[in-house]
Amino acid sequence: MGNETFAHFLHFTIKVILVHLVTYLVFGLVMSNLLNYEELFQQEVIRDFMHPLGSRSLLGVLFQPVRGLLFAVAVWPIRSAILETRHGWLRLWSIFMVFAILSTASAAPSSIEGMLYSKLPLGYHLIGLPEIALQTLAFSYLLVWWDRRQSIPTGVPRGKRQGFLSELLMAVVVGCFAYIGYALGSLAVFFLSGSDLSFDAAAGDVRTHLMFVVAFVCNVVYVLFVSRKWLRNEISFWVVGALAWALDGLVLFFYQWLVFGGSSLTVTMLIGLLPAGIIALSIRQNYKRLRVS
Numbered sequence: 001m002g003n004e005t006f007a008h009f010l011h012f013t014i015k016v017i018l019v020h021l022v023t024y025l026v027f028g029l030v031m032s033n034l035l036n037y038e039e040l041f042q043q044e045v046i047r048d049f050m051h052p053l054g055s056r057s058l059l060g061v062l063f064q065p066v067r068g069l070l071f072a073v074a075v076w077p078i079r080s081a082i083l084e085t086r087h088g089w090l091r092l093w094s095i096f097m098v099f100a101i102l103s104t105a106s107a108a109p110s111s112i113e114g115m116l117y118s119k120l121p122l123g124y125h126l127i128g129l130p131e132i133a134l135q136t137l138a139f140s141y142l143l144v145w146w147d148r149r150q151s152i153p154t155g156v157p158r159g160k161r162q163g164f165l166s167e168l169l170m171a172v173v174v175g176c177f178a179y180i181g182y183a184l185g186s187l188a189v190f191f192l193s194g195s196d197l198s199f200d201a202a203a204g205d206v207r208t209h210l211m212f213v214v215a216f217v218c219n220v221v222y223v224l225f226v227s228r229k230w231l232r233n234e235i236s237f238w239v240v241g242a243l244a245w246a247l248d249g250l251v252l253f254f255y256q257w258l259v260f261g262g263s264s265l266t267v268t269m270l271i272g273l274l275p276a277g278i279i280a281l282s283i284r285q286n287y288k289r290l291r292v293s
Contacts, residue, residue: 009072009076012072012076012079012147013068013069013072013073015143015146015147016068016069016071016072016075016143017064017065017068017069017072018068018173018176018177019068019139019142019143019146019173020064020067020068020071020139021061021064021065021068021173021176021177021179021180022142022172022173022176023135023136023138023139023142024064024135025061025176025179026138027131027134027135027138028131028135029213031130031131031134032053035127035130035131037053038052038053040124040127041053043121045119045120045121046120046121046124049120061179061180061183062180062183062184065180075092082144083144083147083148088144089140089141089143089144089145090140092140092143092144093136093137093140093141096136096139096140097133097136100136101129101132101133101136109124109125109128110125110126110128110129110132111125142169146169167224167227168220168224170223170227171220171221171223171224171227172220174219174220174223174278174279174282174283175216175217175219175220175223175279176216177278177282178216178219178248178275178276178278178279178282179212179216179275180275180278181274181275181276181277181278182212182215182248182271182272182274182275184274185270185271185272185273185274185275186271189267189270189271207259207260211252211255211256211259214251214255215248215251215252215255215275218247218248218251219244219247219248219275219279222243222244222247222279223279223282223283226240226243226244226283227283237280237284240279240280240283240284241276241277241279241280242276244275244276244277244279244280245269245272245273245276245277247272247276248271248272248273248275248276248279249265249268249269249270249271249272249273249276250268250272251272252268252271252272253265253268253269256268
């Protein structure tokens with residue numbers, strides 16, 4: 001693989017990881033609350049098969065980039081048949097539905113083999129289908145749409161190449177990538193502090209998840225605002241990072257102070273350092289091509 005091909009593969013992989021992470025988080029949060037996964041996972045038979053909802057949510061988020069990398073490796077050899085055809089997103093989604101969901105080699109939940117050979121109730125197999133079907137559908141469509149948007153020649157004015165929806169998508173994926181920074185920072189602070197609190201209880205607390213959702217929304221708005229100033233050379237990389245650090249630390253501080261009745265500015269600023277760095281580096285990397293075009 002030559003340098004140019006490797007660079008293309010790396011760029012493609014980043015897009016796959018980001019789109020997968022966005023769709024995974026959105027549909028996971030919506031469906032888990034809409035279909036009440038917490039109660040479902042406590043039912044007989046299922047509780048022996050699944051961990052309690054929230055007990056491994058942070059680990060789940062941390063490992064999604066690895067899954068995204070595997071998706072990119074699998075799709076890369078057939079990308080022309082998917083990305084360069086009219087209904088390529090439908091082809092990609094069909095591959096997901098057939099080989100990754102309905103006809104898996106193992107007796108996985110929601111698969112035909114799982115329905116035939118596992119002891120899981122039929123309702124459990126069916127209730128999981130909406131999430132994985134919609135998530136893979138959204139993933140397939142957004143990946144092909146994003147790749148085609150970026151394939152428009154650079155001679156076309158920026159306003160036509162990247163409208164508000166494209167900027168919003170970029171801000172969302174950067175915000176989701178920063179979410180990984182929150183997870184890593186929280187894990188590091190939790191274990192290094194030697195706290196006696198239950199990690200499972202903290203990870204499963206709805207108020208804790210909502211805190212990061214609030215921070216995520218703030219980061220998306222921040223990226224939308226700052227990216228335009230970055231493109232117009234009105235703000236430097238270090239200022240972008242410093243403002244993001246202040247935002248990410250203070251949002252957590254005031255949320256904890258209002259919801260939990262107390263907070264530590266030192267702890268929240270430590271947790272906010274990594275996502276701020278991710279935001280600054282992502283803005284510089286993802287918008288560099290537009291800035292020089």
